[in-house]
Amino acid sequence: MSRVEARHEVDRPTPSGAPSRGGEPGALRWWRRHTLARSLTLLVGTALALGLLSELLNEYRDLQLADAAYYFAVLAGLSVLIGLSGQISLGHGALMAVGAYTAALLIGNEHWPLVPALIASVFVTTVVGVAVGAAASRLRGPYLAGATLAFAVGLPGLAYQYSGTFGGANGIAINPPAIPSALGSSFPLERWEAWIACAGAVLVAFALYNLTHSGVGRSWRAVRDDEIAATVSGLRVPRVQALAFTLSAACAGLGGGLLAVVLQLANPGAFPLVLSFYLLAAVVIGGLGSLLGAAWGAAILVLLPNWTHDLAQSFSLPDKVGANLPLAIYGLLLIVAMLAWPSGIQGGVRAGAGFIYGAVRARRAAGREIG
Amino acid sequence: MKVTKSRSMAMLAAFAALGLVAAGCGSSSSSSTEGVSATSITFGTHQPLTGPAAPGYSEIAPASQAYFNYVNAHGGVFGRKIHLIIKNDEYNPTNTVNVVHQLVLQEKVFGIFEGLGTPTHTKVVGFLNSSKIPDMFVASGCPCWDNGSAQPYTFGWQPNYTIEGKVMGEYIAKHFPGKKVGVLYQDDDFGQGGLAGIKDELPASAIVSAQPYQSGTETLAPQITAIKSAGAQVVVYFTVPIYTAIGQLTAFTLGYKPQLFVSNVGIDPTTVAGLLKTVSKGKASGTALIEGTYTNNYLPSVAETSNPWVALFKKIKEQYDPSVPFDGNVLYGMANAYTLVQALQAAGKNLTREDLVKAVNNNGAKWSGPGLVPFRYSATQHGGYSGVQMGRVEGGKVVMFGPKLTTEPTSGTPITTFNGSQPAPPASGIPSD
């Protein structure tokens, strides 16, 4: 009883024993069946495209790209959690904080290099995620939401209480990541940060793509759609759900670690309660259960505040209106999306693309008939 | 099959959209005279326009802007109009980093002015100094801005919290000897700095209770009851206005009336009275709960209507920022803006960013303005005002008294009296130094 109403097309796995459709070339069939080949190609292609994009953008936009990349890491895990496994979490802001503080403490105090520190962020957050996930697997719907909400509010308190270790209200500041000399002395810091963050994001996408198109992904969907049927067919429901939660926590940990590297800080004020609401709004509006939906969500999180600021400026709105505008839009879209448009932006894009494709096919079919 | 194809098309669409966004942005071009032209000079600032526990602060930057508009209407500085771009960071350091990067990299401001908050601004000091962007007159009393050797582009402005703590601590030691002292402080650089100053001047045995609180908490009952239980007869608050109000409400319920000292950060009577406007039918309303409180200031009190600086700023406010009450925050914003104009004039007509920094290093200590004490500016000291004068809330207004006292924030340094007097403002209201 914990699935989100799935009126949209979910990432359907390509069944591996599917009969070939009439006239379909064997290569395409092989392509459809081999997830790893598809995902590796996508990985390389996306990495190259992002690298090219970062070269075209100026430094400020590169920083925004880096922001979007670390948001994507969190949002992808959260989107899979809510959309595919049917659990909700309002605590992913706190999980990001765990990753960020781990990375900041290791890089700042212990002088660890970048990649081991990020791996440690993922590891520590995964451990926390296992604990939370075990509790989460026994909770449903509103109970889970309330518990993760309490977690999100409570965890930053640790930073204040043990301010000797965690730096209290000021948090921890670290040095910017060192740019490798191979890139030349005038390589902008923001572009290097964008590369690091995008590398993390692409890895998350690769891992989740493979998982969601595998048996694990199918077991999530089965549990989401009908727990009793899933149990009857042999799935251990609590274990499946705990795995989903733990994985999404790992993604959040990486996102938090990347945040610490990109912004060079870990601070309780950076993970307020409202961050968890932003994350939820972003995955819902972008499109639940879809990696591209998470990408849309990340873009919105980064670009919306500037858009609303410019909007408020051009209409000369008073400060209090302009400052609250992003939140108002998120709240409104959350409600509208749930009531009328649950598949979010990605659903709309897919529907639009499907419509165009259908029209093209119909035209071609009509052409063949006539000709 | 439809899924795969439409998904690929969707991805193409996504990249196309991203490409459009990128195309609209263009690539950077850096110039050494960014943010300044023959007719204008632009500064940026980050402020908590919304967010927890920051009422009143949202008035500061618009007040600075009002003073700049006044100067612009009278010809500007060397014919240049001063523009201030105000960005909201909601007191969240993540936003501060992004907003300051945007100001520097996209809006290409000449410098940052009056960045507000310690946990927020500390996260951009490294970036500003490594990019050689002037970071003028940070709106925070953290001792961390006072480091001209390591952070040559960053300047503080208000006296730092340790200086304030030392002056108040010395006053307590002199006028309330032997009394038990309790301290309520915000658990960050503000409160901790102030507490350090108090501890520097009072013997350890005199401080019977020091209670921290986190900004954002909703009750101070545990802290106030602890201070009361320890028997403190003098209590020092290093609180922002809303927690001054909450603390005093709790003390009122407990019938606890120690002699109160409050930091200049949290005493502005207009702000505090606004927060206590209607509680408990007059007994705890308005300024009743802070009447008789000792505080301090480095600018004249807004209640001193006969002070020519107060009259000048009030007149400017009426014309350029009429919708807000004339309170301590507005005075702060205008006085800080006055100092920036002094710096711009000292830097000369054809100025670079380095010229502005050198102007403060070489001349700042000599500047006179609305401040009661001189500045501590040199190549190594970037601290700002060097001291404060004690004051007391009487009849709902802050009345200053006693000598002006200056000191260094380092532990153990003496407190000395400053005997200079406050000069009158220039007739035009614009500095001519």
Add this chain to the structure above:
Amino acid sequence: MTQFINLTLNGISTGAIYAVVALALVLIWRATRIVNFAQGAMLMFTTFLAAIVIEAGNPYWLGLLVALASGLVLGAVLERVLIRRVESAPPLNAVIVTLGLLVLLEAAAGMIWGNTPRSFPAAFSIQGFEVGGTRLLFSPNDLFIVLVVFGVAGGLALLFRMTTLGLQLRAAAFAPEVARLQGVRVGRMFTIGWALAALVGSLAGVLVAPSVFVGPNQFDSILIYAFVAAVLGGLDSPLGAIVGGVILGLVLSYVSGYEGSALAPLAALAVLVATLMIRPGGLFSPARERRV
């Protein structure tokens, strides 16, 4: 010793506030099987309206009346327009919709009235009672709050047990189809349930406003603590909401007083997790209820 007494009294008076908001949550749960995460934001909104009325010079009781009336209207309208659409959908949809409502209401309040907290008068004196020469951290106003809370809880219990309306409300929630067959206007029962809950919430808002001030974000933690209190007592039990609220208030007061106020939210989390692990139905769960 005085510290302990003061912390206990403080715990009871803050616990009473959590109890009242928990009552509103329980009411909506019993009526529509939804947890209303927007409860705190709804009561913030109605308290703002009351604050505006009072600031304009009107007496306190008029402000209170405005809060209660606007609560009734707001609850009914929201149920009819928004919640009706997700009542028969999976629970996750309702959770997300109420969260969206929370965010929207807080942003709207900020846009209309600004984000600066403002003061709110108390109905009675806030000076603590004097006992043996010392003043306690418990005032006539606190006593008023506690009495009101018990009164409301009692009234709701009577409503649900003794009246036809109460029976219809419970029937509509537990077995809507059967209730319809019996002639119960199920839709109207849902609306009434929400309106009543919003009324109770508005009362809570007016009671707590003097000590936390009125602002868009000032009631956030009250929602979370009220939720914990409701779960602790049992989402189906009004009496449980009271007991849960008081227990939670005491726990938080002691933790803040003896350990540090930064740990209070974590203590609440610990209480919540412990309840959900050990006795998920809450302290007053009916014996027949299955584990969540």
